[in-house]
Amino acid sequence: xxxxxxxxxxxxxxxxxxxxxxxxxxxxxxxxxxxxxxxxxxxxxxxxxxxxxxxxxxxxxxxxxxxxxxxxxxxxxxxxxxxxxxxxxxxxxxxxxxxxxxxxxxxxxxxxxxxxxxxxxxxxxxxxxxxxxxxxxxxxxxxxxxxxxxxxxxxxxxxxxxxxxxxxxxxxxxxxxxxxxxxxxxxxxxxxxxxxxxxxxxxxxxxxxxxxxxxxxxxxxxxxxxxxxxxxxxxxxxxxxxxxxxxxxxxxxxxxxxxxxxxxxxxxxxxxxxxxxxxxxxxxx
Amino acid sequence: xxxxxxxxxxxxxxxxxxxxxxxxxxxxxxxxxxxxxxxxxxxxxxxxxxxxxxxxxxxxxxxxxxxxxxxxxxxxxxxxxxxxxxxxxxxxxxxxxxxxxxxxxxxxxxxxxxxxxxxxxxxxxxxxxxxxxxxxxxxxxxxxxxxxxxxxxxxxxxxxxxxxxxxxxxxxxxxxxxxxxxxxxxxxxxxxxxxxxxxxxxxxxxxxxxxxxxxxxxxxxxxxxxxxxxxxxxxxxxxxxxxxxxxxxxxxxxxxxxxxxxxxxxxxxxxxxx
Amino acid sequence: xxxxxxxxxxxxxxxxxxxxxxxxxxxxxxxxxxxxxxxxxxxxxxxxxxxxxxxxxxxxxxxxxxxxxxxxxxxxxxxxxxxxxxxxxxxxxxxxxxxxxxxxxxxxxxxxxxxxxxxxxxxxxxxxxxxxxxxxxxxxxxxxxxxxxxxxxxxxxxxxxxxxxxxxxxxxxxxxxxxxxxxxxxxxxxxxxxxxxxxxxxxxxxxxxxxxxxxxxxxxxxxxxxxxxxxxxxxxxxxxxxxxxxxxxxxxxxxxxxx
Numbered sequence: 001x002x003x004x005x006x007x008x009x010x011x012x013x014x015x016x017x018x019x020x021x022x023x024x025x026x027x028x029x030x031x032x033x034x035x036x037x038x039x040x041x042x043x044x045x046x047x048x049x050x051x052x053x054x055x056x057x058x059x060x061x062x063x064x065x066x067x068x069x070x071x072x073x074x075x076x077x078x079x080x081x082x083x084x085x086x087x088x089x090x091x092x093x094x095x096x097x098x099x100x101x102x103x104x105x106x107x108x109x110x111x112x113x114x115x116x117x118x119x120x121x122x123x124x125x126x127x128x129x130x131x132x133x134x135x136x137x138x139x140x141x142x143x144x145x146x147x148x149x150x151x152x153x154x155x156x157x158x159x160x161x162x163x164x165x166x167x168x169x170x171x172x173x174x175x176x177x178x179x180x181x182x183x184x185x186x187x188x189x190x191x192x193x194x195x196x197x198x199x200x201x202x203x204x205x206x207x208x209x210x211x212x213x214x215x216x217x218x219x220x221x222x223x224x225x226x227x228x229x230x231x232x233x234x235x236x237x238x239x240x241x242x243x244x245x246x247x248x249x250x251x252x253x254x255x256x257x258x259x260x261x262x263x264x265x266x267x268x269x270x271x272x273x274x275x276x277x278x279x280x281x282x283x284x285x
Numbered sequence: 286x287x288x289x290x291x292x293x294x295x296x297x298x299x300x301x302x303x304x305x306x307x308x309x310x311x312x313x314x315x316x317x318x319x320x321x322x323x324x325x326x327x328x329x330x331x332x333x334x335x336x337x338x339x340x341x342x343x344x345x346x347x348x349x350x351x352x353x354x355x356x357x358x359x360x361x362x363x364x365x366x367x368x369x370x371x372x373x374x375x376x377x378x379x380x381x382x383x384x385x386x387x388x389x390x391x392x393x394x395x396x397x398x399x400x401x402x403x404x405x406x407x408x409x410x411x412x413x414x415x416x417x418x419x420x421x422x423x424x425x426x427x428x429x430x431x432x433x434x435x436x437x438x439x440x441x442x443x444x445x446x447x448x449x450x451x452x453x454x455x456x457x458x459x460x461x462x463x464x465x466x467x468x469x470x471x472x473x474x475x476x477x478x479x480x481x482x483x484x485x486x487x488x489x490x491x492x493x494x495x496x497x498x499x500x501x502x503x504x505x506x507x508x509x510x511x512x513x514x515x516x517x518x519x520x521x522x523x524x525x526x527x528x529x530x531x532x533x534x535x536x537x538x539x540x541x542x543x544x545x546x547x548x549x550x551x552x553x554x555x556x557x558x559x
Numbered sequence: 560x561x562x563x564x565x566x567x568x569x570x571x572x573x574x575x576x577x578x579x580x581x582x583x584x585x586x587x588x589x590x591x592x593x594x595x596x597x598x599x600x601x602x603x604x605x606x607x608x609x610x611x612x613x614x615x616x617x618x619x620x621x622x623x624x625x626x627x628x629x630x631x632x633x634x635x636x637x638x639x640x641x642x643x644x645x646x647x648x649x650x651x652x653x654x655x656x657x658x659x660x661x662x663x664x665x666x667x668x669x670x671x672x673x674x675x676x677x678x679x680x681x682x683x684x685x686x687x688x689x690x691x692x693x694x695x696x697x698x699x700x701x702x703x704x705x706x707x708x709x710x711x712x713x714x715x716x717x718x719x720x721x722x723x724x725x726x727x728x729x730x731x732x733x734x735x736x737x738x739x740x741x742x743x744x745x746x747x748x749x750x751x752x753x754x755x756x757x758x759x760x761x762x763x764x765x766x767x768x769x770x771x772x773x774x775x776x777x778x779x780x781x782x783x784x785x786x787x788x789x790x791x792x793x794x795x796x797x798x799x800x801x802x803x804x805x806x807x808x809x810x811x812x813x814x815x816x817x818x
Contacts, residue, residue: 040425040453054771080780088775091451095768098776099714102693109787111776114706116783144721147323158776174451177323178479179519203453244454247482247524251541260548271524275531278548337731361737372764373725374732376756386753390737420760434736 001071003165003197004028004051004086009065011046011055020046022221023065028166031195035202035212035229039242043221044201048090048170050074051199053082070165084115087164091171093151096158097143104146104154105130105139111162125161133157133187149180156187167191169200173207205233205246209269217243234267248274286313286348286363286441286473288334294342295329303329305497306343313441314471316464318484318505321494322519327477330494331444334475335364347442362391365440369447371424371431380406380422380430381415387438405437408463425456436463443467445476449483461487485509485523485539493518510537566626566687574617574685578796579695580702586686588803593678595810597817599667602674610681619688623681626688631680635673642669692716698790706784710773722762729757 004027011021020043028034038044049055056063057079067074069085090096101107105126112122130136133153138146143154152172159167169188173181185207191198192211202208208215208229215232217225219241225232232238236253239245248268255261261277268274288311295304304326311317319327332338333345336357345352347363365387368374377383384405388398406412409429414422419430428451436443445464449457457480464487467474478484484491484505491508493501495518501508509515512522512530522530525544526537534551538544569575574582589610593602614623642665649662696709730740733753739746740754 039455040423052775054774058771058774078779078781079774080777083775083777088771090768090771092768095765096772098710098773099717099769100693100696100710102691102717106693106787110773113785113787114777114782115780116785118785119787119789122785122787144717155772162777171451178521179322239454242453242455244457247541248528251525251528251544254541255545255548258545258549260545260552271527271531274528278528278532335735337735356741357731357734358737358739358741361735364735366732366735368728368732368735370728370761372761373729373757374736376753376760387736390739420764438736 002027003030003070004199005066005068005071006050007066007068009050009063009067011050011064012062013046013059014061019062020221021050024218024221024223025065026216026223028197028199030165030197032213033192033196033198033200033211034214034216035200035208036216036218037202037205037208037232037243038218042218044218045090045170046221047218048088048168048199048201051166051168052086052088053077053079054088057082080115083164084162085164086166086168087159087162088168088170089152089155089159089172090169091174093148093155093175096155097151102142103140104135104143107143107154108158108161111158115162125163126157129157129161132160132190134183147180148176149183152176152180152184153187156184160191166197166199169198169202171201171203174203203244205244205249206270209233209246219243230266230269230273233269236267246270252277287311287346288442288473289346290330290333290343291345292343293330293333293340293345295326295333295338296341297329303497307494307497307499308343309492309499309502311473311475313473314468315490316468316474316488317476317490317492318488319475319477319492319494320479320481320484320515320518320520321500324496325494325518326497327494328446329497331366331446331475331477334360334442334444335366336360337366358390361387361438361440363440363442365435365438365443367432367435367443367445367448369450371419371427374431374434375419375427378418379416380411380419380433383419383430384411384434384437387434391438393439401437401439405433408436408466409433410459425451425453428452429456429459432460432463436467440472442473442475445474445478447477447479449478449480457483479520481509481521482523482525485526493520505539506537509539566622566684567691568619568622568688569691570618570689572616572618572689574613574619574689576791577799578790578792579690579698580792581796581799582686582690583695584800584803586682588807589682590679591807592810593675593682595814597814599671602671602678606674606678606681610678610685614685614688617685617689619685622688623685626684627677627681630684631677635677638676639669639673642672694788694790697786697788698792700784701786701790706778710778722758725761726754726758729761730754732757 006024006026009021009024010019012019036044036047049059050067053074055061074082098107098110101110108126108129109122130139133156135153135157138150143151173184176184188211212229215227215229216223217232217238225235233245234249239250246269248271252261252267252274262280265277268277290307290309293304293307296302307330321327329338333340333352334347336352336355339353347360352360375383377386381402384402385398388401406415409432411429411433419427448460464474476488488505491505492499493508493515500518501511501514509522509526529536529538529544529547534547536547538547589605593605614620643661644659646665646668649664651663652660653663654661692713696713700706700709734740738750738753740750
C-alpha cells in the first residue's frame with residue numbers, strides 16, 4: 001500500500017477564485033524519494049502543505065479529492081495528528097526556531113514535549129537525531145546563535161525526532177549559502193540512504209538527480225511530467241515553461257541541434273553524464 | 286562614477302575584524318561580482334559604499350565624495366543598494382508607491398518620478414501589479430519590487446546583495462536582463478552572489494574575498510579558472526567551466542555559446558588529427 | 560548582541576533550587592506585605608532586611624545591587640521629589656520653594672510610596688535573577704497554565720532582541736533609499752511609516768511561518784504534555800508556600816482589623 005496517496009486533489013485558497021492545485025494525483029511508496037520541480041507559483045508549497053495536513057486544517061479553503069497518508073484521509077484526522085505522520089521543513093531557517101527554548105537540545109525536544117513523549121525516550125531520540133544531522137556539538141548553543149545551515153539542520157532534527165513516516169522538504173536550501181546547502185544535502189543524503197520516504201521540492205537539479213527515485217514536474221497546479229530524474233530533467237520542453245534545467249542539459253540540447261552530441265544519446269543532467277556524452281566523440285575523453 | 290577603496294580596514298564593535306586592508310578601484314560602468322564565503326567581508330565592504338558603515342581605517346571614494354564624510358541619505362544619490370530581504374523595505378500600499386519612494390526622497394520632479402517608476406516596473410515585469418499591495422505578492426515577487434524600488438532611483442552605481450536567492454529560472458533571467466539594461470545605460474553594477482553560474486554569465490570582472498582581504502581580482506575568465514584559490518573561500522567553478530576542464534578544453538567558458546564554440550573547435554582539431 | 564531579554568544568572572544557590580511557583584509566591588508575598596502592612600516601616604525593612612540578604616543567599620548580590628541602582632533608584636528618586644513637592648494637604652511646612660512647599664506630611668507620604676515601589680521592583684528583580692524563564696513556564700504549564708500563554712511569554716523574551724536587530728536593518732535599508740532620519744522633527748515623524756511599516760508587516764509574515772513551524776511540532780496536540788526536565792517541587796517548597804500564604808492572610812487580616 002502506498003504510504004502517500006493523493007487522488008484528484010484540487011485546492012483553492014480562501015478568498016481566491018483560481019485553484020492552485022488542479023486534479024493532482026500522486027502515489028508514493030514507502031522508502032521512495034520523490035522530488036518536485038516547477039517554476040514559482042506552480043503550487044509546490046501548496047502540495048507540501050496538503051501532504052502535511054496544513055491544507056485544509058490550517059489554511060481552510062476548498063479541497064476536493066483525497067489526501068491519504070497510511071490510508072487515512074486528511075479530513076479524518078486532526079492537524080496535530082497528521083504532522084506526526086508527515087513532517088514539514090521549509091525554506092526559512094529563522095522562522096522555524098520556536099523561540100520558546102534557549103538551547104538547541106531543548107528546541108529539538110519541543111515537538112516531543114507537545115506530543116507527550118516520556119523524558120527517557122526524549123533523550124534517546126534527541127541524541128540519535130543530533131548524530132544524524134551532525135549537530136551534537138551544538139546542543140548547548142542558543143538556536144539564534146547559529147548559521148543558516150546549522151539552523152536548518154536543527155529544524156530538520158526537530159522534525160525527524162518526531163519520527164514521521166514521510167518527510168516533506170520545501171526548498172530546504174534555497175535561503176542558504178553554498179556551505180550551508182552542502183551541510184543540509186549531506187543530511188538528506190543520509191536520510192535517503194536509510195530508506196526514508198521523502199518528498200522534496202528543489203530547484204537545484206544536480207541535487208535532484210543525485211537523490212531522487214522519481215521526479216514530478218508541476219506547473220500551474222498540474223503534473224505535466226513524471227518519471228526518473230534523467231527522463232524528466234532532460235525534457236528540454238520544460239525549459240520553455242520556466243523550469244530551470246541544468247546547464248549541461250541545455251548545452252547538450254544546443255549541441256545536438258548542431259550535430260555535436262552523440263545521436264540517440266539521452267541528454268545529460270549531471271556533470272558525469274555530460275562528460276561521458278561530450279567525451280565520446282573524440283577529444284580527450 | 287569611479288569608486289576607489291584605499292587600504293580599508295573595518296572592525297565591528299563586537300571586535301570582529303571584517304576587513305583587513307582592502308584596496309581596489311572600480312571604473313564607471315564596470316560590472317563586478319563579489320564572491321567568497323560568508324564572513325569573508327563582502328557585505329561589510331559594500332556597506333562602506335553607501336555610508337552604512339564607516340572605515341575604521343582607510344578611505345572610500347565614491348566619485349569625488351569621501352564616503353565616510355557623507356550622510357547615508359546623501360550617498361543614496363550615487364549608490365543604490367538592493368538588500369537581500371525585501372520585507373525589510375516594503376511598507377507602501379501599492380507597488381507603484383513603493384517604487385516611487387526612493388525617487389521622491391531624492392527630490393526628482395514629478396515627471397522624472399513617473400518615468401523612472403514606469404521603467405523600473407517594466408524591467409521587473411511588475412507593470413500589471415502597479416496597484417497591488419506588495420504583501421499580496423509572493424516572496425519572490427516582493428524581491429522584484431524591492432529591486433524595482435532601487436533601480437528607479439537611477440543611481441550611477443547599483444549594488445545587489447544576493448539578488449537570485451529564492452528565484453526560479455524565470456526570475457534569474459529577469460534579473461540578468463535588469464543588469465544588462467543597467468550596463469547599456471553605463472551604470473556601475475556590483476553584485477554579491479554565491480550563484481557562480483549567474484556570476485559567470487553576467488559579470489566581466491570577479492573579485493574574490495577571503496577573510497577580509499582580496500584574494501583574487503580580475504577578468505571573470507581568469508579568476509574563475511583558479512580553482513584551488515577559489516576553493517579556499519568555498520567558491521565552486523561554474524558548471525560549464527567544470528565540464529570544459531574535464532573535457533580538456535583550453536578555455537574557461539563563461540556561458541553556453543563560449544562552451545560550444547570551444548567544443549566545436551576541439552572537435553575540428555581532433556578530427557584533423559583523428 | 561544579547562540573544563534574549565533575560566535577567567537570569569545561573570547559580571546553584573538555595574534560591575535557584577526552589578520551585579518556580581515558590582519563588583512567584585515569595586515575590587507576591589513581599590509585594591503584598593510592602594503595600595498592605597499597617598506598619599509604616601515595613602517596606603524599607605523588607606528591602607534591606609529581607610530582599611538584600613536573600614540576594615546574597617542567591618549568590619546574586621552584586622547583580623542585584625547593580626540592577627537596583629540602574630533601574631529602580633532613578634525612578635524612585637524622581638517619584639520621591641515629585642510627591643514631596645506636590646502632595647497637597649500638609650500642615651507642617653519644612654521648606655518653601657516659590658509656590659511649592661515640602662511638608663512633614665508630604666515627605667512622609669513620599670517616603671512610604673517610594674519605599675513600597677522600591678520593595679516591589681526589587682522583589683521582581685530578585686525573582687528574575689534567580690528563575691530561568693523556561694523553567695517557570697514549564698512548571699506553570701504542568702500546573703495547567705495554557706501552553707499558548709506560556710509560549711507567547713517565553714518567545715517574546717527571545718524574539719524582541721531579534722526584532723531590535725531587524726529594526727536597525729530596516730532603518731539602514733530605508734536610509735539607503737534616501738530617507739532622511741537626521742534633520743528636523745517633521746521629517747523624522749514622516750520617517751516613521753517607512754520604519755515601522757516593514758517591521759510590522761515583516762513580523763506578520765514571520766508570525767505565519769512560525770505558526771506553521773510550531774504546528775508542525777504538534778503544538779495544538781491534545782495529548783497530555785510532558786517535560787524534558789523535571790522541575791522538582793519538594794516538601795520544603797510546599798511548606799514555604801503555606802507559610803507565605805499565612806503571612807498574606809495575616810497581613811490582610813491585620814489591615815482589616817486595624818481599620
